[in-house]
Amino acid sequence: MLWAAWFGCATVEPEAEIPAAEAVRRLTRVSLDLRGVRPTEAEIARVEADPAVIEELTEEFVADERFFAHLVQLYHEIYLSETEGIDLRPSNIPFDNSKAFYWEVGQEPLQVIGQIAREDLPYTEVVLGDWTMANEHLAQLFPVEWEEGQTGWHKTRYEDGRPAGGVLATNGLWWRYTTTEANANRRRANAVSRILVCHDYLDRPIVFSEDIPLTDDAAIRDAVSNDPACIGCHATLDPIAANLFGFYWSNFTSPTEGSSYHAAKETQWESLLGVRPGWAGRPIEGFVELGPAIAADPRFAACAVEQAFSLMTRTDPDLLDRAALIRLTDGFVVDGLRIRGLYTAIVREPTYLGESATDVEPRLMRPDVMGTAVYALTGFEWETQGVSVLLTDAFGMRGLAGGVEGVLIKQPALSPSSTVLMVMEALAEEASAYAVVTEAALPADERTLFREIDFTETPDTDRDAMVAQVQALHLRVLSQRVAADGEQVAATLALWESLYAIEGDVPRAWRGVLTALLRDPTFLMY
Amino acid sequence: MARSPLYTRRGLLKSAAGAGLAGAALGVPRAARASVSPADRKFVFVFACGGWDPTRVFADGFDNPLVDMEGNAERAWGGDLPYIACPSRPSVTTFFDRYAGQTALIQGMLVPSIAHEACFILAMTGGFSDAGSDWAAILGAAARGRYAAPTLVLGGPSFPGVNLPSVVICGANGQLSALVGGEATTWSAENNLSMGVPTRSTIDDFVRRRAAAVVAGASSRTRAQAAAFASAHEQAMDIKGYRHQISFADILDLSDAFTITAEALSIGLSRSVMVCSPVSGLRDWDSHTSNQDLQNVMFEDLFENLLTLMFLLEASPGTVAPTLLEETTVVVFSEMGRTPWNNSAGGKDHWPYTSAMLVGSGIRGGVNVGQWTDDWHGEPIDLGTGEARSSGASLGTATFGATLLTLGDVDPAEWCGDVQPITAVIA
Structure with a gap:
């Protein structure tokens, strides 16, 4: 099979033939996990006819623009940067920044990752790229090349002479992770370590020696350099910090200072840290060599795999299957560190579905997937006050929907909670209304959901059409084939009749049915 | 027309709090402490x-x-x-x-x-x-x-x-208020099909039955998530039941x-x-x-x-x-x-x-x-x-x-x- 050859050495047994229904369940998970939408009827039909088609579809999914957009949201759970709670808050920003500006700033490094996947570049671009991503808001403040009138996210370059460094050279990362004189970039150094090589210094228990007088600067510096309780971390943390002084600002309210690179400050490690730039115990010549040092670190590729596997399986990294991680890492390296190849390999891993491929524990939809899945079905985009309801927190409901806010909420919900369901309820009501109103105005063959009826039928006048429509909705919305004479069709028709009795209006009754399906446990959990 | 702040429950409480603090300055005795x-x-x-x-x-x-x-x-x-x-x-x-x-x-x-x-x-x-x-x-x-x-x-x-x-x-x-009170379903200017309480309740019951059916058909591996959904649904309904008591x-x-x-x-x-x-x-x-x-x-x-x-x-x-x-x-x-x-x-x-x-x-x-x-x-x-x-x-x-x-x-x-x-x- 293709994936076995891709690995080079077939250490994984080919799958036994799987029944069509299980193949559709697998397809549904792969489609939602990779591109944030349910499989289409055509895709379902292809997989039912030949389950092996999932491999071909997977290749299509990772080339889909929706996969690149989904990566932006996925990696926020690692970077924690796409947040309105960003640290740096300059004054006198030359446009209305009251809504989502800071959230957009924090999205910059995440958009870089999305672009790397879009162009199928090697993952090392994350730390080596001499470019970044910006939109029209960032371009008004950041010193980047920008075509007048251009809107949306585009690849660009900084014009302030900062060295290449991929996400390390983005303002977005450093506006999220600021520092102070006393901190001397150590916080940022830990962010670099945690995000890029999966080593979080704060995971280690800190034995706070009460013998060190914290009131004595000299004693603290001595302890950081010599005390066994301190040097375990600081011996490697401080040299990383020493690389980052080009991004060091003293005025936290200055929009220009925080937007530009300061080459003249690169050597401030001498006075503020007293430790030379380094990486992993070896000295380097500062920021210009930091990206290459990280890219050459074997932990970099292994961390990329661990993060992707953890995100896709929603499993704590410490609990991931080690053999699978090794397989995936070997393949990632052989494949030239391509994100698309990595995610393809992950969904082909036997452990991707959990302990059993045939009895799969359902996964809760992330908030961004709630939005993209509903949009694909209904065309509805949920916004309030000009911002996305499902992707933001200050005015949106990302946190209530189980998402990661980034500063105050750092873990996603893995199980449904009351607010998750309330958010889904509101989304379902809004989206179903939009869908019904929109589709009722279209000819049947131009609709997405309601192709089997004309919004005039009732069970009394055309039961066959009603049944066909209910079956079609189950397939399109829930990716489930249900029998015309089965329980689910009967229950859904009974719901329709109850709603029609209340509303006295055919479109409103269908709106209610669609709302119920979007609120179904098998829509939200897959 | 904006409601006077006093004519909301919150406004009354805040006003009373201010008056209460004035009362406290006069040495108004406080209730004896109960053991809880x-x-x-x-x-x-x-x-x-x-x-x-x-x-x-x-x-x-x-x-x-x-x-x-x-x-x-x-x-x-x-x-x-x-x-x-x-x-x-x-x-x-x-x-x-x-x-x-x-x-x-x-x-x-x-x-x-x-x-x-x-x-x-x-x-x-x-x-x-x-x-x-x-x-x-x-x-x-x-x-x-x-x-x-x-x-x-x-x-x-x-x-x-x-x-x-x-x-x-x-x-x-x-x-949360917009979710509990239903205003979140009016955020979109495109929604001109409002949903009344009887309709929403009917759908709530349908979802409840569906959640129960999913739990009943769940395996030991899938039951936890199914049960979590069913429980969260009931909890959401309970919270919404307080919508007239708290904003x-x-x-x-x-x-x-x-x-x-x-x-x-x-x-x-x-x-x-x-x-x-x-x-x-x-x-x-x-x-x-x-x-x-x-x-x-x-x-x-x-x-x-x-x-x-x-x-x-x-x-x-x-x-x-x-x-x-x-x-x-x-x-x-x-x-x-x-x-x-x-x-x-x-x-x-x-x-x-x-x-x-x-x-x-x-x-x-x-x-x-x-x-x-x-x-x-x-x-x-x-x-x-x-x-x-x-x-x-x-x-x-x-x-x-x-x-x-x-x-x-x-x-x-x-x-x-x-x-x-x-x-x-x-x-």
Whole structure:
């Protein structure tokens, strides 16, 4: 099979033939996990006819623009940067920044990752790229090349002479992770370590020696350099910090200072840290060599795999299957560190579905997937006050929907909670209304959901059409084939009749049915 | 037409709070304290986000040359409880004059980091992992079957961990209100098919039946998620049942947050409520510059609103005791302290030792636990007496948490290991 050859050495047994229904369940998970939408009827039909088609579809999914957009949201759970709670808050920003500006700033490094996947570049671009991503808001403040009138996210370059460094050279990362004189970039150094090589210094228990007088600067510096309780971390943390002084600002309210690179400050490690730039115990010549040092670190590729596997399986990294991680890492390296190849390999891993491929524990939809899945079905985009309801927190409901806010909420919900369901309820009501109103105005063959009826039928006048429509909705919305004479069709028709009795209006009754399906446990959990 | 603020329940409560404070100045007697079982005790967590300076209110450094105290501040006493008074913070004085007998202070608590986000986690969970469960969530979850929203988070950090099903987040701008009241379905200008209550109820019942069917057909591997959905659905319906009794909208300041807090506790919606100062959740206490001015404003605002909270708790009926105050413990804390000295910008930087304040039900009033060393560390303490003792227990965030859990009838061993509570503050 293709994936076995891709690995080079077939250490994984080919799958036994799987029944069509299980193949559709697998397809549904792969489609939602990779591109944030349910499989289409055509895709379902292809997989039912030949389950092996999932491999071909997977290749299509990772080339889909929706996969690149989904990566932006996925990696926020690692970077924690796409947040309105960003640290740096300059004054006198030359446009209305009251809504989502800071959230957009924090999205910059995440958009870089999305672009790397879009162009199928090697993952090392994350730390080596001499470019970044910006939109029209960032371009008004950041010193980047920008075509007048251009809107949306585009690849660009900084014009302030900062060295290449991929996400390390983005303002977005450093506006999220600021520092102070006393901190001397150590916080940022830990962010670099945690995000890029999966080593979080704060995971280690800190034995706070009460013998060190914290009131004595000299004693603290001595302890950081010599005390066994301190040097375990600081011996490697401080040299990383020493690389980052080009991004060091003293005025936290200055929009220009925080937007530009300061080459003249690169050597401030001498006075503020007293430790030379380094990486992993070896000295380097500062920021210009930091990206290459990280890219050459074997932990970099292994961390990329661990993060992707953890995100896709929603499993704590410490609990991931080690053999699978090794397989995936070997393949990632052989494949030239391509994100698309990595995610393809992950969904082909036997452990991707959990302990059993045939009895799969359902996964809760992330908030961004709630939005993209509903949009694909209904065309509805949920916004309030000009911002996305499902992707933001200050005015949106990302946190209530189980998402990661980034500063105050750092873990996603893995199980449904009351607010998750309330958010889904509101989304379902809004989206179903939009869908019904929109589709009722279209000819049947131009609709997405309601192709089997004309919004005039009732069970009394055309039961066959009603049944066909209910079956079609189950397939399109829930990716489930249900029998015309089965329980689910009967229950859904009974719901329709109850709603029609209340509303006295055919479109409103269908709106209610669609709302119920979007609120179904098998829509939200897959 | 905008409604007059007085003609909302919240407006009436706020107005009454103001009048009540005036009444308090005339010496209006307060209700006698009832004894409440720890299992019935409620909690209000007030989190000062950014790192407060204990020397403004709690920590006496007047005789320590390392410590930059305010020039016009002085030692004061609320009964047996020492605190720091300053003419520019009259609310602090009023608070201790009225409530010192129900208040305990904790001095020199170690939060072993000086990074804000690490300290959030440490202060609220006792550990370093953001997957851990915070004290408010643990206490709420312990009473999960009795409350629709066992832990209500009106602002600030939230680390629900395994207790996520018990935690209900309100949203930075009260978005929960829009969900509960149905306004969220009117946000889209494109929606011109409104849904009435009978229709929504019919759909709710359908979803309930579907959830039950999924549970019934679940395997042992899939049952947990299916059951979680079914339970969350019922909980959501329960919370929406309170929509005419409480609104989470328009949390513009601490006063609004405390008013909602009192309402949520009084109507039996929640067991623990988390509130953040400031309500935005930004680190406004983080005074790296102008420490004197900034901390002065923040502490005065905090204590002015704590007086409102205390009045509201006194004026609101409890669910097991005559008043909420008799069954509620108020926990006031911050993620870190500040350096004892000023920096070159007139600010104070991060410091790993801080103070905390406990008020109300279950608290032995007038107790000041812990002590500051000459180097402005926290001394080890005798957990039973609260006095400094070199051979005593280290006073850290896990000790703090163990104390709170004990107050709430939760075995701290499950969450804090073998760390023992500070029994000196427990009545």
